[in-house]
Amino acid sequence: MSSKINCLIAQSGGPTTAINSSLAGVIHEAIQSTTINKIYGSLNGIQGVLKDDLFDLTETFHIDSNNLSTLVHTPSMFLGSCRYKLSDPLVNDSDYHTIFQQFTNYNIKYFFYIGGNDSMDTVNKLSAFAVEHHIDVHVIGIPKTIDNDLACIDHTPGFGSAAKYIASSILEIAHDAYIYDTKSVSIVEIMGRNAGWLTAASALARTTYNEAPHLIYLPEAPFSTASFVSDVRTQLEKRNHVIIAVSEGIKDPAGMYISANSTGTDQFGHVMLSGTGKYLENLIKNTIGCKVRSIELNVLQRCASHISSQTDLDEAYELGKNAFRLATQGETAKMVTLTRTSNAPYTVTYDSTDVSNVANVEKCIPREWINEAGNDITQELIDYIYPLIQGEVPITYQNGIPSYLSVEHLFRR
Numbered sequence: 001m002s003s004k005i006n007c008l009i010a011q012s013g014g015p016t017t018a019i020n021s022s023l024a025g026v027i028h029e030a031i032q033s034t035t036i037n038k039i040y041g042s043l044n045g046i047q048g049v050l051k052d053d054l055f056d057l058t059e060t061f062h063i064d065s066n067n068l069s070t071l072v073h074t075p076s077m078f079l080g081s082c083r084y085k086l087s088d089p090l091v092n093d094s095d096y097h098t099i100f101q102q103f104t105n106y107n108i109k110y111f112f113y114i115g116g117n118d119s120m121d122t123v124n125k126l127s128a129f130a131v132e133h134h135i136d137v138h139v140i141g142i143p144k145t146i147d148n149d150l151a152c153i154d155h156t157p158g159f160g161s162a163a164k165y166i167a168s169s170i171l172e173i174a175h176d177a178y179i180y181d182t183k184s185v186s187i188v189e190i191m192g193r194n195a196g197w198l199t200a201a202s203a204l205a206r207t208t209y210n211e212a213p214h215l216i217y218l219p220e221a222p223f224s225t226a227s228f229v230s231d232v233r234t235q236l237e238k239r240n241h242v243i244i245a246v247s248e249g250i251k252d253p254a255g256m257y258i259s260a261n262s263t264g265t266d267q268f269g270h271v272m273l274s275g276t277g278k279y280l281e282n283l284i285k286n287t288i289g290c291k292v293r294s295i296e297l298n299v300l301q302r303c304a305s306h307i308s309s310q311t312d313l314d315e316a317y318e319l320g321k322n323a324f325r326l327a328t329q330g331e332t333a334k335m336v337t338l339t340r341t342s343n344a345p346y347t348v349t350y351d352s353t354d355v356s357n358v359a360n361v362e363k364c365i366p367r368e369w370i371n372e373a374g375n376d377i378t379q380e381l382i383d384y385i386y387p388l389i390q391g392e393v394p395i396t397y398q399n400g401i402p403s404y405l406s407v408e409h410l411f412r413r
Contacts, residue, residue: 004037005109007327008054011144012045012115012122013083015076016158017308018316019144020405022114023078024071025320026142027057033328040106043410045082046113046122049099054106055409067405072313073395074404075303083118086125096129103137110138110327114320116145116156117362120335124359127333138327141335141355142319146302148197151361152353154340157319158302160312160388163201165304166190167389169297170205170245174212177241185232185242185284185292189277191301192247194219195364198301200377201385202245212243220365221374223250223258228280229287231375236290248276306402310391315348322350346387 009026011019030039039057042048071078089096103111113123123141130137143150146162170188177186190199196218205212214235217223235242250258259276277294284292315338323336334352341347369381396403 004035006038006040006107007036007110007112007324008040008042008049008103008106008108009057009079009112009114010042010045010048011077011079012081012113012119013145014116015081015302016144016146017075017161017303017305018157018312019114020074020076020078021072021313021316022142022144022157022320022323024068025317025322026112026324027068027071027320028317029321029324031058033324035328037107040108041079044080045084045115045119046086046099047082047084048080049102050095052102054102070396070403070405072317073305073308073393073402074407075305075308076407078405078407080407080410084122085118086122089125089129093129096126099126100130100133100135100137103135108137110140110324112140112142112320112323112327114142114144116143116147117150117358117360120150120355121359123335124333124355127355130332138330138332140323140327140332141358142323143335143337143358144316146198147192147195149195149363150358151363152335152357153337154348155338155388157312157316159197160315161304161308162198162301163204163385164309164312164389165301165307166198166201166245166297167204168307169301170202170213170243171207171210173295174205174210174241174243177212177243181240183236183240183290185236185244185288185290187244187246187277187280187284187292187294188213189246189248189294189296191297192219193249194362196220196247196249197365197385199245199247200365200369200381201389203377203382204385204389212241213245214239214242215244215375216377217244217246217250217375218365218370218377219247219249219251220367221370222253223374224253225258225283227373227375229283231373232284232288236288244280246276246280250276305393305404306395308393309389310393311346311388313393314391318350322352326352343383343387346390 043053127139148159281294
């Protein structure tokens with residue numbers, strides 16, 4: 001290798017409002033480094049490496065302080081994404097040889113993969129292969145996921161902004177419902193296959209005048225349709241309008257998903273769910289018979305940068321910076337982490353963990369943070385989420401809509 005080496009960054013999994021902030025953090029540190037010649041980006045995650053779909057971030061897009069700042073506030077993934085599972089190298093190592101040959105071709109010494117649980121599986125496999133074959137490439141994972149289900153980290157970048165969007169949306173749904181003088185039920189379906197962190201964030205919509213959501217159901221507590229109908233009846237005796245937050249992945253006592261549709265599994269074996277809210281809507285229609293509607297937030301909760309959390313973006317940026325520092329210190333097979341040191345005032349410290357502690361591990365809400373009836377959350381969980389939605393992000397507008405960094409490179413190829 002020459003005296004100056006290159007680094008490569010890729011993004012994977014589902015989008016968030018904060019993942020580009022982590023990308024910007026890595027770029028910021030790499031630009032400052034005297035040892036880095038070029039900063040490459042891989043389009044569409046690890047698949048971009050396999051397809052030789054890399055481009056020079058430092059030259060092609062002329063990353064500077066101005067558009068680096070715009071990148072921080074741009075939603076989703078500037079580099080594109082993928083959901084690609086690497087095979088066990090003992091079964092099929094062809095992808096690994098292609099990937100590391102590409103690293104050699106581009107003089108890559110540091111590879112940063114920004115993603116969630118499945119992405120950390122990729123980091124873990126690539127790191128192990130490099131070590132086993134004595135390849136001098138350092139692979140570092142940078143966490144992201146709105147689901148907040150990664151182990152070994154207090155919370156994941158992307159979750160705070162999604163939580164802020166969900167709480168705000170629930171409050172606005174409540175305002176919409178309260179104007180009518182008729183009995184009604186609104187069921188809001190929120191993402192979360194096995195972890196209910198996002199749905200729990202709906203509780204932050206409660207104010208001095210608003211008690212909605214009146215019921216909250218999470219995957220971590222068994223769901224009974226009979227108890228659900230009874231809960232709704234009880235609430236309708238107290239008020240005209242009942243607003244319910246429910247995770248898409250709620251399960252019956254036997255562990256079966258309460259969902260109108262299951263559309264198979266993805267490459268990583270995760271059940272793909274849809275229709276939970278609609279199923280419950282029909283259940284209330286058929287049992288209680290009042291006005292009822294279901295609302296599925298779906299992808300809207302992932303990339304609502306117009307209402308992102310400044311705390312979330314700041315932490316994501318710092319994790320990106322720390323990832324670069326970690327790699328240049330000679331570390332590999334790590335994921336950068338943060339640990340909460342105080343709630344009031346809210347403070348965190350930054351560290352790292354072996355990525356093997358994170359890959360294929362799912363962090364769920366402790367059962368003690370859910371009430372005994374399984375239809376609400378405790379104050380401890382509210383206190384945990386509340387600091388993460390703080391701070392409003394100044395968004396630049398053009399012609400009345402947010403002005404983001406162009407992603408034409410993702411669809412004009």
